Amino acid sequence: MYRLSLLRRAIALCFFYHALQTIGVRFFPTIQEENDSLAKDFVHGPAKQNLKSLKSNSTELITSGGSSLWDDPYFVSHLTHSGGPNDNYYGLHATMDVYGHELKHGQLSSTTFWINHAGDGKKSSYNAIQVGWHINPERYGDSHPHFYTRWTRDNYDATGCYNMDCPGYIRVDGAIIAPGDAIHPVSNVPDGPRQSITLRVLKDKRSGDWWVYYGFNKIPTGVGYFPRSLFSYLAEKADGMQFGAFVQAKKALPTPPMGSGALPNGGKGRAASFKNIRFIDQDGNSSPIKEDLPMFVTDRKCHSITHIDHAECFYGGPGGCMR
Template sequence: MDIYGFNLEHGQQTGGFIWIYNTDEASAVNKVIAGWNVEPESYNDSQTHFSTWFIEGSNVCPDMRCPGFESVFSSEIVPGMVISPVSTTSGKKQYITVRVSKDQNSGDWQIYYGFNGDAKLAGYYPRSLFTSLSDKPVTILFGGYALRKDQKPSPPMGSGNAPFKNAASFRSIKFFDAGGNAHPIDFRLGFISNCYTISVIENDGFFYGGPGNIC
């Protein structure tokens, strides 16, 4: 996914993520989330960060700010670190490769990350953190998001441009089955578009985003 930077205020957020979640009414909502975001309220800056979250019921744990994520020694990045440089609409696109997968032996949820290259294992969320996500079917979402609080203006999403010219993109999207085999996603999926714009999936990718102050 392309990464971008914006000068946001407290109460504004923007970024791009993969969400994997399961809602089991007998237990609790479980989610694993990984991608990039700009969120001054959490980081006390307006830089672009690599971010990953887990949610188990009411327990919400972002990055390394609470126990949960286990880093591996070989990783060059930990959740919450700044990503630099970022893309510009008039220059080179910088991108991150993110993979979220469950280890079939341990049941841990692994987070892979790469900057302008292949993704390498950054760490994992132990199976013991989850209830329904450990052995239930999951739903997968991916794309951009933008949030605002109170009377703050809506922030840009993606590059700040709507598809297609100079818009942000997800590319080389793949689904990995239980055996670890990759399957390119080259067909149309259902999508949610609220205020911002998203294209259909073609050639294993799509464009998304738009300017701020639109809703």
């Protein structure tokens, strides 16, 4: 059972990469407190072909002028088991700090939720929703943090888009924010006031739609939803969830700051955080995550994330990494 659990985590990591659509994927994570030999064996076995077949789209970029200009991203995240018959998830909730950094064109930094379903195991059946905030000068022409969404039902092959670039996400009347809107004010670093957003993504039991709730320094309210009809497998449930952050840069540029720009060992006063992290059940009831989840860290010298303790964790890093 223990090795089966590890195998499911390895599968989740593979689909984690599928969701981000990276280029020339390298799979060298550090899975904390685990024997990662099974994950490595898995990647060099059946998953190897899937990784090779990934499209050469860059992670979040629309106007990059060619994904070959971009280096592989750096990730930190906590993730659930994924793809098993008992892996049933219906929502995720957390409060996260929001920071501003002066990024160059050719750099991006994102803090996000991933809600996904592995489908039938084929890459083309992967369903996903992504909600969070990011700084992406290539997309917006500025260095402000923006609230954003993304979705797909076929691993970003022919369906899905960011924000409201295509039919999909439906903004409700009177919503306080729309995908793509800038978030302000932002947290001051290293020790100034914290500004935070609370995000909740949940599957409505009656309609089957995936609702997005957003609150700036307050309780979140419904701001929009992804209709059930957009999806195949996510129309029924998610079989995996992740939350964390990633950064990416064009080749020859260093990675930008992640979170506040401080590593978690900088202490609570400096590192970015996820707080009040909760799972939401099929009936819409939420419960704090009391047990630690597996971690995914690309390179802890550059960026890291802590264990979950009392439904919170800390993450981030200064950037400056180059491959």
